[in-house]
Amino acid sequence: MDPVGAHLxxxxxxxxxxxxxxxxxxxxxxxxxxxxxxxxxxxGAVVAREYGIxxxxxxxxxxxxxxxxxxxxxxxxTGAVTTLESPVEVSERRPDA
Numbered sequence: 001m002d003p004v005g006a007h008l009x010x011x012x013x014x015x016x017x018x019x020x021x022x023x024x025x026x027x028x029x030x031x032x033x034x035x036x037x038x039x040x041x042x043x044g045a046v047v048a049r050e051y052g053i054x055x056x057x058x059x060x061x062x063x064x065x066x067x068x069x070x071x072x073x074x075x076x077x078t079g080a081v082t083t084l085e086s087p088v089e090v091s092e093r094r095p096d097a
Contacts, residue, residue: 011031013033
């Protein structure tokens, strides 16, 4: 919700209500961007294009619908944001699974 003190691991998807120049350092490691507000010429979309990362903007309630740690894919070509099944932890696997 705020870029101050925020940290992304390489490849993590940045999910934000909107972005401005204060968010730009997070784009260096982001694997993609999902943003609630904005269009093709918004700050986030332009910076994502410059850094070569996929972005989908105008996703209503993205910051409340996508939870930290949730696995998603972002397809900037189609505008699709897809939730993936969470991986099964090794400790949760059954021998017959």
